[in-house]
Structure formats: C-alpha cells, structure tokens
Amino acid sequence: MTDFSRIARRTTLILFLAQSLASAGFIAAATLNSILGAKLGGGSAWAGVPSAVYLLGGAFAASAWGYLMDLIGRRNGIALGLTIGVAGTGLVVVSIDNGWLVGFLTGMLLMGVANAAIVLGRFAAAEVNPPEKRGAAISNVVLGGTFGSVFGPLIVGPAGTIVKTFGMDELSGAYVVSLGLFALAALLIFVALRPDPRDVGREVAKLYPEANPVDTVRPIWTILRQPAAFTALMAMVLGQVVMVAVMVITSLHMKDHNHMLTDISTVISAHTFGMYAFSVISGRLSDTWGRAQVILTGAAVLLLSCITAPLSPDVLPLAVSLFLLGLGWNFCFVGGSALLADQLSPAERARTQGTNDLLVGLASATGSLTSGIIFSALGYALVAVLGAGLSLIPIFLSIKLIRSKPVRLSA
Numbered sequence: 001m002t003d004f005s006r007i008a009r010r011t012t013l014i015l016f017l018a019q020s021l022a023s024a025g026f027i028a029a030a031t032l033n034s035i036l037g038a039k040l041g042g043g044s045a046w047a048g049v050p051s052a053v054y055l056l057g058g059a060f061a062a063s064a065w066g067y068l069m070d071l072i073g074r075r076n077g078i079a080l081g082l083t084i085g086v087a088g089t090g091l092v093v094v095s096i097d098n099g100w101l102v103g104f105l106t107g108m109l110l111m112g113v114a115n116a117a118i119v120l121g122r123f124a125a126a127e128v129n130p131p132e133k134r135g136a137a138i139s140n141v142v143l144g145g146t147f148g149s150v151f152g153p154l155i156v157g158p159a160g161t162i163v164k165t166f167g168m169d170e171l172s173g174a175y176v177v178s179l180g181l182f183a184l185a186a187l188l189i190f191v192a193l194r195p196d197p198r199d200v201g202r203e204v205a206k207l208y209p210e211a212n213p214v215d216t217v218r219p220i221w222t223i224l225r226q227p228a229a230f231t232a233l234m235a236m237v238l239g240q241v242v243m244v245a246v247m248v249i250t251s252l253h254m255k256d257h258n259h260m261l262t263d264i265s266t267v268i269s270a271h272t273f274g275m276y277a278f279s280v281i282s283g284r285l286s287d288t289w290g291r292a293q294v295i296l297t298g299a300a301v302l303l304l305s306c307i308t309a310p311l312s313p314d315v316l317p318l319a320v321s322l323f324l325l326g327l328g329w330n331f332c333f334v335g336g337s338a339l340l341a342d343q344l345s346p347a348e349r350a351r352t353q354g355t356n357d358l359l360v361g362l363a364s365a366t367g368s369l370t371s372g373i374i375f376s377a378l379g380y381a382l383v384a385v386l387g388a389g390l391s392l393i394p395i396f397l398s399i400k401l402i403r404s405k406p407v408r409l410s411a
Helices: 004-041 049-073 074-098 101-119 121-129 131-142 144-164 168-194 195-207 222-223 228-258 261-276 277-286 292-312 315-342 345-377 381-402
Strands: none
Touching: 004 049, 004 074, 004 101, 004 121, 004 131, 004 144, 004 168, 004 195, 049 101, 049 345, 074 101, 074 121, 074 168, 074 195, 101 121, 101 345, 121 131, 121 195, 121 292, 121 315, 121 345, 131 144, 131 277, 131 315, 144 168, 144 261, 195 345, 222 345, 228 261, 228 292, 228 315, 228 345, 228 381, 261 277, 261 315, 277 292, 277 315, 292 315, 292 381, 315 345, 345 381
8 A cells, every 4th residue: 555644755855855955046046136137237227137037937937837747747847947947057157257148137037947847846745745734745845945045145155256266257156056956956856756746646636535626627717716716826926926026125225224235134034034934834824724814814914014114214123024024925825825736636736836826926026026116206115005905905815715614715
C-alpha cells in the first residue's frame, strides 16, 4: 500500500528547499534591478522598468505553466522553469558587463517566467496532501520565502566584491550567485521531486471523493465565477495589489522625509518578515479555523495597515504598519490558495491555478506601476487610502461566504 503521508511530507520538504534557494536568488537580484535599470537605460526614468518587465513576464507565463504542467507534470515543469531562470540570469550577467539594456531586460523577462513556475509549487504541495492539511502544506512552501528575504540581500555585497576581482562589474555579482542558486534548485526538483505531484494528487483525490467538487472539467471562468473560487481569487489578487502598491512607494516616501538607507531597509525588512515568517500559523489556521476566516483576518489586517501607514513618517510606526501589510498579504495569499485548491478537481488544478497566478501577477505589476503615479500626483496618504478601499472587497466577500456556509468553505 502506498504511503501517501510519507510522500506528502517529502514533496512538501523538497518544494520548501527549492523555494528557499530560488527566493534567495530572486530577492538578491531584485535589490539591484532599479539601479541597473537607471544605469543601463541612461536615467532614473528607467529605474522601474526591469521590475515591471519581470512581473509581466511572470504574469503571462503563469497561465502557460498551468497548461504545460498538466501535460509534462509538476516536476518537469518547475525544473524547466528554473532552467529558464538560469539562462535568463546568465544573459543578465553578460548584458551588465557589456552595457546591453535590451539583453538585460530580456534576461529579466526570463527570470519572471522562472519565478512563475516555482511559485506554482505551493499548489503542488497542496494536491499531494489530504484536504485537511492543504493549508499547512501551502504555508510550508511559502515559508521558504523567509530564507530568501533574509539571505538574499546579504548576498549582494560579498558577491560584488568577489566578481570584481575577476574583472567583472560588481553589480553582476548578485546575479552570478542567483544563477547558481537557480541551478541548484532545478537539480533538486528534477532529481528529488519523485513521484510527480501531479500523479500523486490524482491518486490522493481518489481517496477523498467527497472532496472533489465535480467529476467533469469545467471552463476556467465557470470555476472562478463560483462564490468560493471568486473569493479566493479576489483575496489573492487584491491582497497583492494593496501589498505591492503600498510597499513599493514606502521607500520613496521615507526618502522624501530624509531617512537614511538603513532606516528604509529596516522598514522593508519588517515588511518581508511579516510576509513570510508567519506562514506556518496562517496555514494551520486555514486548516483548523477555516479558509474564509483566514482571508477575512488577512484583509482586515491589510485595512489596518493602510489606515496606520500615513499617520507618521517615523521608522517605528512605519515598520509596524509595513509588518502588518506583509502579514495581511500572507493570510490572504495562503488562505486564498487553500480555498482555491479546495474548489478544483485534479484535471482542473494546474490550468486554473496558472490562470489565477496570471491575474495575481498582472495585479502586482499594476500595483507597482500605478502607485508611483498616484504618489507623484496626490501623495502617500492617497495610495494608502485606495489600498484600504480595496481591502474592503475581500472582507465583504469572505463575510458573505462565511454566512452562506458553503460546502467547501474549509476542509
């Protein structure tokens, strides 16, 4: 008899380790993207372009990865994505040393494609676990981002010093290390992620026939129009918009108030800590308390963060507000991911989850691009006010879902 619990634990661990390696690489690179955009583009107007290209690449690739992983499996899909990340990062390194803007942006696009593949790993962990453990499995994979948020920025300085001794631009150092981390993650997934989560998930689904919403394959938009799936989608999409819009512009807001870079990094570190460190808690609560209840809590925390962020430009109040911003996003993301996984049959999972991440990625890019425009025209307070308004939508939807007591509210 197949020991599915052992396979589930092993799969979740492998995905956590791969997420940890990859996130360190992505976050190390993200530390320098705006600097390189301005340098290679010839002006500060280019500073936000690399991140926008990266986010849009990931957004449009997510849906394609969903369909592809249905065909070739989660293991091959994630490993292929990380391999594309290796190629993209290599192109970035070459472009930095040769001053090629187009090559640099193309490399960033490929890195975004790679990130879309590894992020879908959270759903691979969910499908190999029984319904009552899906939230915890998702949160354990998301927890890998904690490693990246801590160690990613620490890589930048030492890596730049090392590559400089070889006659390379010191700004390429972080990308060289990222390339190595992506390669390690790809090798880990390809060698160790066996059996494929796609195949295991189909077998696990047979053990819990009552947990399968339908026996047929529904169109994606039919699925996403269902109240529970729509609530899950809105929690992830709007949680992402609010988080990115406020987070991205806070650094500039602090700079305008003459804060040192160390103060700014402290606030952003508090934010990333809130994003990832409490994943285990949000996942367990999602399984025991309910998916919609966790989404409601996360959206309420986002609302509180947006209300408090403009009240003071000092470091401590902003650090607390940005920590709450990250925590609220985490609860919406983990709770939403688990709730969406509950609504899908095995044949619907990868493509629907890919479409979901396409929409989340587009939301992230939109939040990043529009927050600067709003901030420039109307100030930091209005960015926060708009974020608060958007937070009310998942609050309303989750309350409605709880009151309706749907069959698939939680496991």
